[in-house]
Amino acid sequence: MINLNEIPRTYKEGIDLLAAWHGGVNNTTSIYSLDDNSEHVIRFVEISPDFSDQDELRPLRMGASHDFPYSSEVLLVSETDWQYVQNGRKTLPSGWDRNALRRIWPNGVPS
Amino acid sequence: MASQADAFLIQARSDFRVFELLWAQDLNTYPECHALQHLQMATEKMSKAMLLTLDPERELMSHVAFREVVPILNRPDIARRLGYNQNPKAFRDLIDRRRSWFRSIEQLSPSVGTNPHGGGSEGPNVEYPWQARDIHTRVIWYAPAEYNFDVSKDMRSRDGQQFLLVIRQLLERLPEIIQPA
Numbered sequence: 001m002i003n004l005n006e007i008p009r010t011y012k013e014g015i016d017l018l019a020a021w022h023g024g025v026n027n028t029t030s031i032y033s034l035d036d037n038s039e040h041v042i043r044f045v046e047i048s049p050d051f052s053d054q055d056e057l058r059p060l061r062m063g064a065s066h067d068f069p070y071s072s073e074v075l076l077v078s079e080t081d082w083q084y085v086q087n088g089r090k091t092l093p094s095g096w097d098r099n100a101l102r103r104i105w106p107n108g109v110p111s
Numbered sequence: 112m113a114s115q116a117d118a119f120l121i122q123a124r125s126d127f128r129v130f131e132l133l134w135a136q137d138l139n140t141y142p143e144c145h146a147l148q149h150l151q152m153a154t155e156k157m158s159k160a161m162l163l164t165l166d167p168e169r170e171l172m173s174h175v176a177f178r179e180v181v182p183i184l185n186r187p188d189i190a191r192r193l194g195y196n197q198n199p200k201a202f203r204d205l206i207d208r209r210r211s212w213f214r215s216i217e218q219l220s221p222s223v224g225t226n227p228h229g230g231g232s233e234g235p236n237v238e239y240p241w242q243a244r245d246i247h248t249r250v251i252w253y254a255p256a257e258y259n260f261d262v263s264k265d266m267r268s269r270d271g272q273q274f275l276l277v278i279r280q281l282l283e284r285l286p287e288i289i290q291p292a
Contacts, residue, residue, distance in 0.1 A: 022269040029269070050201035051273065052194030052280065060272050060279075061135035065143065066259065071135070074272050080197060 007067050011039035014070040015104065018042055022074070023105035031105035034096055041071045045092070045101060051078045057085070059093060116163035123156035124282050143263045144255035148237040150262075150278075151219040157282055161289050174222045178213045181206065183289065192288040193280050205277075209270055215262050235260065 004021060008014040015033055023029045028050060034043040043059070059073040075093065077085065084090035085098065092098055113121065126149050133146035158176035161183060162169050183189070185206050190199035217223045221236040234241055240254050265271045281288060 018267075021267070022272070046269070046272075049198050050205075052202070052276070053196050054194055054276075054280070060275050061131065062267055063134065063136045063138045063141070065138040065263065067264075068267065071137075072267070076272055076276055078194070078197065 126153035
Protein backbone atom coordinates (compact mmCIF):
# COMPACT_ATOMS: atom_id res chain seq x y z
CA MET A 1 0.00 0.00 0.00
CA ILE A 2 1.38 3.38 -0.98
CA ASN A 3 1.05 6.27 1.44
CA LEU A 4 0.19 9.18 -0.82
CA ASN A 5 1.30 11.69 1.81
CA GLU A 6 4.85 10.39 2.11
CA ILE A 7 7.82 12.07 0.47
CA PRO A 8 9.51 9.51 -1.79
CA ARG A 9 13.06 8.60 -0.78
CA THR A 10 14.10 6.73 -3.90
CA TYR A 11 13.52 7.04 -7.63
CA LYS A 12 11.38 3.90 -7.60
CA GLU A 13 9.27 5.26 -4.75
CA GLY A 14 8.87 8.46 -6.74
CA ILE A 15 7.60 6.52 -9.76
CA ASP A 16 5.22 4.43 -7.66
CA LEU A 17 3.88 7.47 -5.80
CA LEU A 18 3.28 9.59 -8.90
CA ALA A 19 1.64 6.64 -10.68
CA ALA A 20 -0.68 6.16 -7.72
CA TRP A 21 -1.44 9.90 -7.71
CA HIS A 22 -2.26 9.93 -11.39
CA GLY A 23 -3.77 6.50 -11.86
CA GLY A 24 -5.58 6.06 -8.60
CA VAL A 25 -8.51 8.34 -9.27
CA ASN A 26 -10.15 6.07 -11.81
CA ASN A 27 -9.52 2.87 -13.69
CA THR A 28 -9.39 4.30 -17.20
CA THR A 29 -5.77 5.43 -17.14
CA SER A 30 -2.83 3.37 -18.33
CA ILE A 31 0.58 4.66 -17.33
CA TYR A 32 3.93 3.77 -18.87
CA SER A 33 7.25 4.84 -17.40
CA LEU A 34 10.25 5.80 -19.46
CA ASP A 35 12.92 5.25 -16.86
CA ASP A 36 15.80 7.69 -16.57
CA ASN A 37 19.09 5.85 -15.90
CA SER A 38 20.39 8.86 -13.97
CA GLU A 39 17.25 8.71 -11.78
CA HIS A 40 16.60 12.45 -11.95
CA VAL A 41 13.51 12.66 -14.15
CA ILE A 42 10.31 10.63 -13.88
CA ARG A 43 8.81 10.35 -17.37
CA PHE A 44 5.29 9.04 -17.84
CA VAL A 45 3.11 8.41 -20.84
CA GLU A 46 -0.47 8.39 -19.57
CA ILE A 47 -3.28 7.17 -21.81
CA SER A 48 -6.95 7.73 -21.08
CA PRO A 49 -10.23 8.29 -22.92
CA ASP A 50 -10.56 11.37 -20.68
CA PHE A 51 -7.66 13.15 -22.37
CA SER A 52 -7.88 15.42 -25.39
CA ASP A 53 -6.49 14.74 -28.86
CA GLN A 54 -3.50 16.95 -29.67
CA ASP A 55 -1.77 18.07 -32.84
CA GLU A 56 1.63 17.48 -31.29
CA LEU A 57 2.43 15.38 -28.24
CA ARG A 58 4.48 17.46 -25.80
CA PRO A 59 5.10 16.67 -22.14
CA LEU A 60 4.25 18.86 -19.17
CA ARG A 61 7.42 19.38 -17.18
CA MET A 62 7.71 20.19 -13.50
CA GLY A 63 10.87 20.51 -11.45
CA ALA A 64 11.73 18.80 -8.18
CA SER A 65 10.25 20.38 -5.07
CA HIS A 66 10.57 19.98 -1.32
CA ASP A 67 7.91 17.29 -1.15
CA PHE A 68 8.58 15.59 -4.48
CA PRO A 69 12.36 15.47 -5.03
CA TYR A 70 12.28 14.46 -8.72
CA SER A 71 11.56 16.32 -11.90
CA SER A 72 8.60 14.98 -13.82
CA GLU A 73 7.68 14.96 -17.49
CA VAL A 74 4.16 13.77 -18.17
CA LEU A 75 2.69 13.14 -21.59
CA LEU A 76 -1.12 12.97 -21.58
CA VAL A 77 -2.33 10.97 -24.58
CA SER A 78 -5.89 10.26 -25.71
CA GLU A 79 -6.75 6.73 -26.78
CA THR A 80 -7.07 7.94 -30.38
CA ASP A 81 -3.64 9.55 -30.30
CA TRP A 82 -2.18 6.42 -28.70
CA GLN A 83 -3.45 4.37 -31.65
CA TYR A 84 -1.79 6.90 -33.95
CA VAL A 85 1.46 6.52 -32.04
CA GLN A 86 1.27 2.76 -32.36
CA ASN A 87 0.63 2.84 -36.10
CA GLY A 88 3.23 5.53 -36.73
CA ARG A 89 0.91 8.43 -37.64
CA LYS A 90 2.07 10.37 -34.58
CA THR A 91 5.35 10.30 -32.75
CA LEU A 92 6.39 10.60 -29.16
CA PRO A 93 8.58 13.61 -28.29
CA SER A 94 12.18 13.54 -29.44
CA GLY A 95 14.24 11.25 -27.23
CA TRP A 96 11.22 9.26 -26.02
CA ASP A 97 11.69 5.65 -27.16
CA ARG A 98 8.36 3.83 -27.44
CA ASN A 99 10.13 0.48 -27.15
CA ALA A 100 11.59 1.47 -23.78
CA LEU A 101 8.20 2.20 -22.18
CA ARG A 102 7.43 0.08 -19.14
CA ARG A 103 3.82 -0.40 -18.15
CA ILE A 104 3.35 0.43 -14.48
CA TRP A 105 -0.36 1.16 -14.11
CA PRO A 106 -2.77 -0.47 -13.53
CA ASN A 107 -0.41 -3.46 -13.37
CA GLY A 108 2.89 -3.42 -11.59
CA VAL A 109 2.27 -0.87 -8.86
CA PRO A 110 0.57 -1.81 -5.59
CA SER A 111 -2.47 0.40 -5.01
CA MET B 112 -2.20 45.66 -36.66
CA ALA B 113 -3.03 43.64 -33.58
CA SER B 114 -6.33 44.20 -31.79
CA GLN B 115 -6.45 44.58 -28.02
CA ALA B 116 -7.50 40.91 -27.77
CA ASP B 117 -4.56 39.86 -29.97
CA ALA B 118 -2.15 41.87 -27.83
CA PHE B 119 -3.41 40.26 -24.62
CA LEU B 120 -3.04 36.83 -26.23
CA ILE B 121 0.53 37.54 -27.38
CA GLN B 122 1.50 38.64 -23.88
CA ALA B 123 -0.31 35.69 -22.28
CA ARG B 124 1.60 33.24 -24.49
CA SER B 125 4.86 34.86 -23.48
CA ASP B 126 3.91 34.70 -19.78
CA PHE B 127 3.05 31.01 -20.15
CA ARG B 128 6.37 30.23 -21.82
CA VAL B 129 8.13 31.76 -18.82
CA PHE B 130 5.86 29.77 -16.51
CA GLU B 131 6.80 26.51 -18.27
CA LEU B 132 10.47 27.44 -18.17
CA LEU B 133 10.42 28.17 -14.43
CA TRP B 134 8.11 25.25 -13.62
CA ALA B 135 10.63 22.80 -15.10
CA GLN B 136 13.47 24.06 -12.88
CA ASP B 137 14.44 22.69 -9.48
CA LEU B 138 11.76 24.40 -7.39
CA ASN B 139 13.97 24.30 -4.31
CA THR B 140 16.39 26.62 -6.11
CA TYR B 141 13.81 28.68 -8.00
CA PRO B 142 10.82 28.76 -5.65
CA GLU B 143 7.42 27.92 -7.04
CA CYS B 144 6.04 31.41 -6.34
CA HIS B 145 7.90 32.75 -9.39
CA ALA B 146 6.48 30.17 -11.77
CA LEU B 147 3.01 30.54 -10.25
CA GLN B 148 3.15 34.30 -10.68
CA HIS B 149 3.60 33.78 -14.42
CA LEU B 150 0.81 31.20 -14.48
CA GLN B 151 -1.50 33.73 -12.84
CA MET B 152 -0.47 36.45 -15.28
CA ALA B 153 -0.81 34.14 -18.29
CA THR B 154 -4.29 32.97 -17.33
CA GLU B 155 -5.46 36.51 -16.54
CA LYS B 156 -4.32 37.85 -19.91
CA MET B 157 -5.57 34.79 -21.79
CA SER B 158 -8.98 35.26 -20.17
CA LYS B 159 -9.00 38.93 -21.09
CA ALA B 160 -8.14 38.00 -24.67
CA MET B 161 -11.09 35.61 -24.65
CA LEU B 162 -13.49 38.17 -23.15
CA LEU B 163 -12.36 40.86 -25.60
CA THR B 164 -12.78 38.47 -28.53
CA LEU B 165 -16.41 38.02 -27.55
CA ASP B 166 -16.96 41.69 -26.65
CA PRO B 167 -14.32 44.16 -27.94
CA GLU B 168 -15.98 47.00 -25.97
CA ARG B 169 -15.66 45.23 -22.65
CA GLU B 170 -13.86 47.18 -19.94
CA LEU B 171 -11.21 45.20 -18.12
CA MET B 172 -10.38 46.97 -14.91
CA SER B 173 -9.24 44.36 -12.42
CA HIS B 174 -7.13 41.22 -12.19
CA VAL B 175 -10.29 39.14 -11.96
CA ALA B 176 -10.91 37.47 -15.30
CA PHE B 177 -10.01 33.78 -15.17
CA ARG B 178 -13.12 32.81 -13.19
CA GLU B 179 -15.26 34.62 -15.76
CA VAL B 180 -14.29 32.29 -18.59
CA VAL B 181 -15.70 29.16 -16.93
CA PRO B 182 -19.16 29.53 -18.49
CA ILE B 183 -17.54 30.30 -21.85
CA LEU B 184 -15.42 27.17 -21.75
CA ASN B 185 -18.05 24.86 -20.38
CA ARG B 186 -19.68 23.96 -23.70
CA PRO B 187 -19.55 20.81 -25.81
CA ASP B 188 -18.33 22.63 -28.92
CA ILE B 189 -15.42 24.17 -26.99
CA ALA B 190 -14.61 20.73 -25.55
CA ARG B 191 -14.41 19.28 -29.06
CA ARG B 192 -12.29 22.16 -30.35
CA LEU B 193 -9.94 21.51 -27.45
CA GLY B 194 -9.53 17.95 -28.71
CA TYR B 195 -12.04 16.14 -26.52
CA ASN B 196 -13.52 14.64 -29.67
CA GLN B 197 -14.37 11.20 -28.34
CA ASN B 198 -15.43 12.26 -24.87
CA PRO B 199 -16.45 15.91 -24.46
CA LYS B 200 -18.11 14.99 -21.15
CA ALA B 201 -14.65 14.32 -19.72
CA PHE B 202 -13.85 18.00 -20.26
CA ARG B 203 -17.08 19.09 -18.60
CA ASP B 204 -16.34 16.81 -15.65
CA LEU B 205 -12.83 18.26 -15.35
CA ILE B 206 -14.17 21.81 -15.29
CA ASP B 207 -16.87 20.85 -12.78
CA ARG B 208 -14.41 19.12 -10.47
CA ARG B 209 -11.86 21.89 -10.64
CA ARG B 210 -14.01 25.02 -10.85
CA SER B 211 -12.36 26.31 -7.66
CA TRP B 212 -8.93 26.29 -9.34
CA PHE B 213 -9.88 29.23 -11.56
CA ARG B 214 -10.38 31.30 -8.43
CA SER B 215 -7.35 29.84 -6.60
CA ILE B 216 -5.06 30.81 -9.46
CA GLU B 217 -6.52 34.34 -9.59
CA GLN B 218 -5.96 34.69 -5.87
CA LEU B 219 -2.24 34.08 -6.28
CA SER B 220 -2.13 37.76 -7.25
CA PRO B 221 -1.76 40.10 -4.29
CA SER B 222 -4.39 42.32 -5.93
CA VAL B 223 -7.06 39.63 -5.68
CA GLY B 224 -8.02 38.80 -2.15
CA THR B 225 -10.37 36.20 -0.79
CA ASN B 226 -12.91 38.81 0.33
CA PRO B 227 -16.01 38.40 -1.86
CA HIS B 228 -16.54 42.17 -1.78
CA GLY B 229 -13.16 42.85 -3.32
CA GLY B 230 -9.88 44.27 -2.10
CA GLY B 231 -6.34 43.02 -2.13
CA SER B 232 -4.93 39.99 -0.47
CA GLU B 233 -3.66 40.15 3.09
CA GLY B 234 -2.72 36.48 2.99
CA PRO B 235 -0.72 34.08 0.83
CA ASN B 236 0.19 35.49 -2.57
CA VAL B 237 3.09 35.00 -4.96
CA GLU B 238 4.61 38.49 -4.76
CA TYR B 239 4.69 40.18 -1.36
CA PRO B 240 5.32 39.05 2.23
CA TRP B 241 2.31 38.81 4.52
CA GLN B 242 1.65 38.41 8.23
CA ALA B 243 -0.15 35.44 9.77
CA ARG B 244 -0.17 33.34 12.91
CA ASP B 245 1.98 30.24 13.12
CA ILE B 246 0.95 27.00 14.83
CA HIS B 247 1.89 28.57 18.20
CA THR B 248 -0.46 31.52 17.42
CA ARG B 249 2.51 33.90 17.18
CA VAL B 250 2.22 36.54 14.49
CA ILE B 251 5.05 36.14 12.00
CA TRP B 252 5.94 37.25 8.51
CA TYR B 253 5.85 34.84 5.57
CA ALA B 254 7.82 35.25 2.35
CA PRO B 255 6.31 33.83 -0.86
CA ALA B 256 9.68 32.29 -1.73
CA GLU B 257 9.47 30.04 1.34
CA TYR B 258 5.78 29.21 1.15
CA ASN B 259 4.28 25.98 -0.23
CA PHE B 260 1.22 26.90 -2.27
CA ASP B 261 -1.65 24.44 -2.54
CA VAL B 262 -1.93 25.31 -6.23
CA SER B 263 1.52 23.85 -6.77
CA LYS B 264 0.53 20.47 -5.39
CA ASP B 265 -2.76 20.61 -7.29
CA MET B 266 -0.94 21.15 -10.58
CA ARG B 267 1.16 18.01 -10.10
CA SER B 268 -1.99 15.86 -9.83
CA ARG B 269 -3.60 14.11 -12.79
CA ASP B 270 -6.30 16.78 -13.05
CA GLY B 271 -3.63 19.45 -12.64
CA GLN B 272 -1.70 18.12 -15.61
CA GLN B 273 -4.90 18.14 -17.68
CA PHE B 274 -5.71 21.66 -16.48
CA LEU B 275 -2.30 22.94 -17.59
CA LEU B 276 -2.70 21.17 -20.93
CA VAL B 277 -6.06 22.90 -21.47
CA ILE B 278 -4.43 26.27 -20.76
CA ARG B 279 -1.59 25.48 -23.18
CA GLN B 280 -4.08 24.42 -25.86
CA LEU B 281 -6.19 27.55 -25.36
CA LEU B 282 -3.15 29.77 -25.65
CA GLU B 283 -1.88 28.08 -28.78
CA ARG B 284 -5.22 27.89 -30.59
CA LEU B 285 -7.46 30.53 -29.02
CA PRO B 286 -8.66 32.15 -32.29
CA GLU B 287 -9.98 28.83 -33.61
CA ILE B 288 -11.42 27.74 -30.25
CA ILE B 289 -13.16 30.96 -29.20
CA GLN B 290 -14.97 32.66 -32.04
CA PRO B 291 -16.99 35.85 -31.82
CA ALA B 292 -20.76 35.45 -32.13
